[in-house]
Amino acid sequence: MLSTNNKELLDVPIKDFIISSEKVAHVQSGNSAEHALLVLTRTGYSAIPVLDIKYRLQGLLSSKMITEAILGLERIEYDRLPDIKVDDIMQKEVAYLKVTDTFKRALDLVINHAFLCVIDEEGTFAGIMTRRVILKQLKKYIYQSEG
Numbered sequence: 682m683l684s685t686n687n688k689e690l691l692d693v694p695i696k697d698f699i700i701s702s703e704k705v706a707h708v709q710s711g712n713s714a715e716h717a718l719l720v721l722t723r724t725g726y727s728a729i730p731v732l733d734i735k736y737r738l739q740g741l742l743s744s745k746m747i748t749e750a751i752l753g754l755e756r757i758e759y760d761r762l763p764d765i766k767v768d769d770i771m772q773k774e775v776a777y778l779k780v781t782d783t784f785k786r787a788l789d790l791v792i793n794h795a796f797l798c799v800i801d802e803e804g805t806f807a808g809i810m811t812r813r814v815i816l817k818q819l820k821k822y823i824y825q826s827e828g
């Protein structure tokens with residue numbers, strides 16, 4: 682039904698759909714869990730990337746990971762937040778895209794991830810591709826194909 686246009690969209694490079702790194706909230710390797718919780722709460726995002734000083738992707742951090750780290754037997758031990766480093770509680774295995782990847786790879790991965798970090802040729806963090814952006818492009822293509 683939509684074969685030609687679908688194929689075209691699937692082959693499009695993701696480059697134009699990336700939310701660039703300067704617009705992405707992140708925490709740095711070595712930051713405390715207290716700082717990370719502040720960033721997550723202020724921005725309202727449920728998970729954000731962890732980058733090193735050279736802007737290389739190290740992992741992902743969510744408020745759930747922080748809460749789990751300070752969960753005591755009978756209470757949440759907020760006083761421990763400044764002593765915990767994000768490196769010790771972040772998710773280190775992260776699915777990512779390269780800037781040269783196609784829309785098809787992004788679509789495959791975004792089924793299981795709300796967003797994907799994008800890495801450039803030098804291994805530096807270039808930004809993210811979100812489920813929202815991917816769905817918007819898909820919607821545009823489907824509607825175009827119908828008309």
Ligand code: 2BA
Nearest residue numbers: 704705706707724725726727728729795796811812813814
């Ligand atoms: P969540 O934070 O769980 O957000 C889920 C969806 O809720 C987002 O989907 C967006 O539609 C909406 N949303 C949440 N916080 C928002 C805010 N502060 N401003 C506007 N809309 C907001 P997506 O846009 O597809 O994003 C998927 C995931 O990508 C987000 O999951 C978040 O973990 C991450 N993300 C998106 N934009 C980001 C950014 N600028 N910096 C860091 N992480 C970002």
